[in-house]
Amino acid sequence: MKKLVIAAAAAALAVGAALSGASAQEKLKVGFIYVGPVGDMGWTYQHEVARKAIQDQFKDKIDTTYLENVNEGPDAERSIEQLVRAGNKLIYTTSFGFMDATAKVAKKYPNIQFEHATGYKRDKNLATYSGRFYEGRYIQGIIAAKMSKTGTIGYIGSFPIPEVVSGINAMMLGAQSVRPDMKVKIIWVNTWYDPGKEAAAARALADQGADILTQHTDSAAATQFANERGIFSFGQDSDMIKFGPKSQLTAIINNWTPYYVDRINLALNKKWATGDVWGGLKSKIVQMAPYTNMPDDVKKLAMDAEAAITDGKLHPFKCPVVAQDGKTVECKGGTHLDDGQILSMNFYIKGIDDKVPAK
C-alpha cells in the first residue's frame, strides 16, 4: 500500500513536472547549489566561472540560476527542492556533503536530472562527476622537489578524507620520483575555508622549515603569505597568481566548463544519461596554471610529466606503491592502483612521517 501511494505521488509529480516543462519555453533551466560563497576564489568560484561560461555559450537556450552558501546539513534537501520547484530541470550539487540530500530529491523527482560532484551515490537520474586532482598534485610534487632548498613541503590540509589524503600521497610520489628523501609537514585546519587559520597554518609550516606551500583549502591566504615571505606556493582550485606573483609556481585549476558544456549539450538533445565522470588532465577538468617563477629545466620536467599523464603513459599511483607501514599495497588496477583504491585511500605512503588522523 505504501509503495502504491509513493508511486502515485511520484507519478503525479512527474506528470506535473512534465506538464510544466512542456508549457514553458524551450529554455532548459539549469540550477546550481553551492556550498560556499561565489567569491571564495576557490571551489565555489570555479563552479560559478563555469556556470557563467555555459550561460554565455548557450545564450538563449538555457537559463541558469544558483543558490550559494547552502549548508550541508538539514537545509540541503530543501534548497535542492527549491530549485526543482523553480522549474530547473538539470541540477548540479557541488559538494560532497550534498550527497544524501541529492539522492533523496532525485528519488522524489525522477523526471529531473541531477549531477553530484565528488560523491558516489548514483541513480537513473543522478550522475556523479569529479576531477582527478591527484594528477595535478603529482606534477606539483615534481616541481616542489626541484625547487625546494630545505626539502620540505608544507601542506595545509582541510579534512583527512580520501580526496585529500590521496592528494598528499600523489604529491609525495611525484616529489620522491625526483628526490627520494623529500619530506612533508601537514597541518589540518579542519575547515575548507578560513583565511585566518590558513594564514596561521602557512606561517607555522614556513617557520618549521617548509619552503614550498600547498593546500587543500580554498582561500588565497597561504599564497599571499608565501609571496610576502619569499617562499614558493601552489595555488588551489583557481589560478592565484594575482595573490602570489612571486610565489606561485603553478596552480591546480578546477575547470568545469568543458564538462558542463558536454552535459548541457546532451541534455538539450535529450541524450542525458546517468554515469560517473572522473576526469583529469586529459578531459581538461584538471588544468594546470601556467608554470611561473621556475627555471626552464624545471618547467620542462613539469610539462613532460603533464603530457605523460595526459597521454596515459604515466599514472601517479603506478605500482608498486609502498604504504607507511612498509607493506606494498595490492595493485588492483594492473599497473597502477585502481579507482576504488584511490577513492577510499586512507593511508599514507612511505616517506610521510605523520600519522593519518583518526584512523
Added chain:
Amino acid sequence: MRLALERRGERSIFMALASPVIAIALTLAAGAALFALLGKPPVQALKIYFLDPLTDAWAIQEIIVKATPLVLIAVGLSFCYLANAWNIGAEGQFLIGAVTGGWLAVATHGTDAGYWVLPAMLVLGALGGAAYALIPAVFKVRFGASEILTSLMLVYVAELLLDYLVRGPWRDPKGFNFPTTAEFDPVAAMPMLIEGSRLHLGAIIALLIVIGAAILLARTLKGFEIKLVGAAPRAARFAGFNDKTLTVVTFAISGALAGLAGIIEVSATVNHLQPNISPGYGFTAIIVAFLGRLNPIGILIAGLFLALTFIGGETAQIALKVPLDFTKVFQGMLLFFVLTCDTLILYRIRLIPAPKVAHGIR
C-alpha cells in the same frame, strides 16, 4: 532636547498586543528600503519573501520542518531567560543530544532491533543535552563563573567532539572513509506524518512541548517560581525560592529540549551523523525566544515566522538574486524593532527640552 523614558503606571495592554505587529511592520518597511537600495523591486521582493511561501503547500510543510527545532530549543531557552540564567550554549546542547541519541542508532545499526529504538534515542538525546547544559549551570552555581561564556565555549567543544566521532570511531566502514556514520535503520528514523513529505512526527512533539510549557509556566507553582526569580530575585528569596536550584533546573530543562531537538532533527532530516548537522539552530533559537517574548505560544509563532524568512530568503535568492546575507539583516532588524516596541510596553517616551537653568550640585 533629549529622550527620556518615563515608567508607566502599569503595563500598556495595547502595546503588549500591538508590539509584535508594529515591529513586523517596521521591519517590512526597513526591508523594503534596503531592497530598493540594492536595486531590487521592493514590493515584489517582499512578496516573494513573505507571501509566496504561504501560498504553497510544500513551502508550508518546509516552514514547519524548519521551525520544529527552533521552537523546541527556544521554549527551553525561555525557561532559562525568564529565570535570568543566560544559556547561550543551546547549539552545543543540540549537538550533544544528537550525539548521545545517535549513539544508540549507530550501536543498533544492522541488528534487528525493535521499535523501542527511536523512543530510546529521543530519551538519550534529551538526557545528553541536559547533562551538557548542567556543566555551565554547575560552574555558575558552585563557582560563580559566567554561564554566558562557559556555555558558549562549550559549543565549540561540542562541534569538535562530533567531528572527532564521525571521522574516527563512528565512521561508516562502508562509506569510502568519508566522515559520516552509517544511515540510520528505519526503526531509528523519525516517522513522517505525510507519505513522501518531509513533515515528521517531531512537529507534533514540538507542539506538545509548547502546550506543556505554556501550562507549566502559567498554571504551576514551578512556573511561577521561574518567572518570579527572574523578575524580582529578592522577593523570590523571601518566598523561599532558591535561585541557584532554579538555575540548575532551568538549564537542565533547556539542555534537554535542545538535545531532544538535536536527535529529532538528525533522525528526521539527515538520518545519519555528520560534522554538519546544524545551520546554527541554537543561536537562531535565541532570537526566536526573544521574538516570542519568552512565552511558549509567542515562541511558536515567532519560530514559524523566522522559518518563513529562511524559506523566503532562498526563494528570493533564486528568483531575484538577493544575497542570503539579507535574511540575516532582516532577522537582526526584526529583533531590534521587537525590543524597541517592547520597551514601550513598560515605558513612555518623552522628549525633554533642554534645561534653561543649570543644575546646582555636581
Added chain:
Amino acid sequence: MEFVEAILLTVVAASTPLLLAAAGELVVERAGVLNLGVEGMMIVGAACGFAGAFATGSILIGAICGILGGAGLSAIFALLTLGLAANQVASGLALTILGVGLSGLIGADFVGQKITGAPNLYVPYVTDIPLLGKLLFGENFFVYLSIALIVLIWHFLYRTRGGMVLRAVGDNHASAHALGYPVLRIRLLAVLFGGACAGLAGAYLPLAYTPFWTSGMTAGRGWIALALVVFASWLPWRLLIGAYLFGGITILQLHAQAFGVGIPSQLMSSLPYLATIIVLVAISWMRGRAGSPAPASLGLAFVPDR
C-alpha cells in the same frame, strides 16, 4: 632561536585583533554595559575597512572606515539599550546577526580583490637584532596601537577622574546618578569607544593579517574577545596577558600538528576553548567569598527616575 622568534611573531599577529576588540569591550563592561555584539561590530569593521582601503589605496583611511563602521553599529546598540532600556543580551545578539548580514552586503563588491597589507616598522640595525628585534621593532602599527591602547585604558581607568567616574557608574549606577554623574552619557561614550575598538580589530584582519576580504572573516574572534574580558577579571594588564596566551595556544596547536604530535587535531583545536573555561572557573572560584569580579551593575538597564 629563529624558530622561537618566528612563533612569537605569529602569536603577536594572531593575538592583536583579540586584544583590540577585548580592550574596547573591557571599557564598555567596566561602565556596566554588556555588549555581546562584538562579533557583529568586528566584521562590519572588517568590511568597511577593506572597502575604504581598496577604494582609496590607503591603509589609514581603511582603518578609519573600520572604526567608523564599528562605532556606527554600536550606536544602534546604544540607542536600544541606553535610550530604550532594552535587554542587553538580546540587543547584543541582534547586533551580531545584523552585523554579520550587513558585512556581507557591504563587502559583496569586494570579494576576490586584494590590497597591499599594512607595512611593518623597520628601524635600521635595531629591527635586525635576533629574537627581540622584529618582535619589538618590526611590527605593523595595529600591534603598537593595541599595546598603546592597553596603557591608555589603564591610565584612564585608574589615574584619571573620568575613569574613576566610569568605574563608579559600572559598580553602582544608582549611586553614581545620585551623585549627579550623567550615567547614560558616560555609558554611551563607553559603548561608542567599544564599537570603535571592535571595528578597528575587525579592520586589522583584511588590512594587515590576510589582505583580502571574504565573508565571515572574523570567524568567531568577537566571542573569544568577550571571553577574554572575563578571563582578565576586567583588568587591563591581565587582558594583555590573556590575549597573547589565547593567541599562543591557538598557534602552538598548529605548530604541534606540523611537528607531528599525534594527538587528534580536534582535541588540539578545542584546547583554547577548554582553557578559557578552566581559567574562568578557576578565577571565579578563587574570588570565592568576594563574589564575581565583574562590575556590579553589569548588564542592568539604567532608567533615571525624574
